[in-house]
Amino acid sequence: MKKFIRIISYIKEYKAYMGWYTLFITLSIVFSLFSLSMLMPFMDLIFGSNALSGAVNAATVNNSGSLKDMVYGFLQSNIVKYGKVYALGWICFGIITAVLLKNVFLYLSYYFLAPIRNAVTRKYSKLLYDKILKLPIGYFTEQRKGDILSRSSNDIAELENSIIGALEGMIKEPLNIIGILIVLFIISVKLTLFVFVLLPLAGFVVGRIGRSLKKHTNKAQVKWGEIMSQMEETLTGLRIIKAFNAENRVKRQFFGLVDEIFVIKNKILNRRDLASPVSESLGVIILCGVLWFGGRLVISGEILSGSSFIGYVALFSQIINPSKALSQAVYNVNRGTATLDRLNEILEAPVTVEEATHPIELTGFNDTIQFENVQFLYQDTSILHNINLTIKKGQTIALVGSSGAGKSTLADLVPRFHDVSEGALLIDDKNIKDYSLTSLRKHISIVTQEPILFNDTIAANIALGKPEATEAEIIEAAKIANAYDFITKKENGFNTIIGDRGSKLSGGERQRLTIARAVLKNPPILILDEATSALDTESEKLVQDAINNMMQNRTSIVIAHRLSTIRHADEIIVLQKGNIVERGNHDELLAQDGYYRKLIEMQEVK
DSSP states (O other), rough: OOHHHHHHTTGGGGHHHHHHHHHHHHHHHHHHHHHHHHHHHHHHHHHHHHGOSSSEEEEEEEESSSSHHHHHHHHHHHHHHHHHHHHHHHHHHHHHHHHHHHHHHHHHOOOHHHHHHHHHHHHHHHHHHHHHHHSSSHHHHSSSSHHHHHHHHHHHHHIIIIIHHHHHHHHHHHHHHHHHHHHHHOOOOOHHHHHHHHHHHHHHHHHHHHHSHHHHHHHHHHHHHHHHHHHHHHTTHHHHHTTTHHHHHHHHHHHHHHHHHHHHHHHHHHHHHHHHHHHHHHHHHHHHHHEEEEEEHHHHOSOHHHHHHHHHHHHHHHHHHHHHOOOHHHHHHHHHHHHHHHHHHHHHOSSSOOOOOBBBOOOOOOOOEEEEEEEEETTTTEEEEEEEEEETTTHHHHEEETTTHHHHHHHHTTTTSSSSSSSOOOOETEEGGBBBBHHHHHEEEEEOOOOOOOOHHEEEEEEEEOTOOOOOHHHHHHHHTTTTTHHSTTTTTGBBOOGGTTTHHHHTHHHHHHHHEEEEEEESSEEEESTTTTTTTHHHHHHHHHHHHHTTTSEEEOOOSGGGGTTOOSSEEETTTTTEEEEEEEHHHHHHHHHHHHHHHHHOOO
């Protein structure tokens, strides 16, 4: 219930809507009860009860505080003047009017409820996306992409269908039940007290069913995440699956997940569907108890007329549906709690890279980047050890070493994709944690081994880091990146849509666009992470030329497996198992006859 209250807090801005909804749903309930209550004068009129015979009591009509007495007095006066048929017309007119007003107010209540229902899903969608953008890169190495997509889509939809749907039931149905009980008390206190003895039993049984659902719902959501993950992996790696004849293996794995969720969802539906017949059966049992006890009161002539008893039964029968709806709402809350737990796993995940309380703006890079005794741990595993490194403005520093040596991790510390665990990383003698993240990353561009592009135009992808760029600036960046020629050969030029992840372009073309994107941003610091390692010889030459153009007058950190691309670096840092084992320029490292020379020789042998 605490989680439900938390959701309610997200709709504070719609409290006026909530007020209107409550008002209109209350009026709808009032007119619904009034239309049902008109059965009593109808029965008295049809069967000639003494309640609608005799002289008109003017005091009853005009001064009585009882609505029933006022209605009966009005009908009596019409019977005396115009006859019973005329009074019957008034009863029917009253019922029609009440039903019409009930439905008008019911529609108005739904009109004001709709924004409230949608507000929570909108809020959670925004919160989830905002948190995904804030979480550090390392968080996503432990998460399956498909599971995160499932939480962002299926879980949000489940939230709307469960807890958000329960909002209506948690407001409307209690009001409905309270209104009916008030009228029942007015008709017969003794009979209603008898009902109160039976109702808690029904509530206990239905509540037990609802509480059993949370565990199964959570399992279903986890399985949906696994299914989404495998679907995403299949779409991404379809070429490899076909090439290695792995269709049957991945099919068996996927079908197994679908079969598992089939069993789990059957259990959920079985328990959900049990709630309605159980509550209805209990309602009928209670109704029969009312018929027996109330019938005794009528037969014995105790304080209850036949028409009042019929009206009582008609009104009491209306309490069954709201009770069922309320039990369904309770079920939805229990089901939705499992969904909330999954969403909150992301929303409450710690943001390890945090903005300083009073950040300063990095207005320019003027001197050095310094690593002072830097250590980095990931989940208690040490990745970098005692790194001491100074990169002067305008220098090109190359990071080499075997896979897993810590090269990319070291480079990722500069834009604060991770924060150092010990030691300090300084830019111009100030700890980078003191700079605002936006101003820090504004001075850095990154070109990765895998070109990251978006399903948009070529121009939009180039201008990602500088959306206000002019057409001339975009064209100039494309020329520097050796991308202008192939872009102009496209049918729509710079307005060409490049497809999902740039699928309509070759590998070399995609990489040159990422370089153009970095050039347009015009940062003083560049990080090149294996930017040419996945390219063929011709594409590599074009991309390498573009990189050389981009690196002019900039401070560059270059990660490379192909050591031929970093021969002219000012300093080469050789990493092994998170430690700097050698450093110097190409000639100095060859003269040391150490690990770097072995790497060179291994590549030359290849």
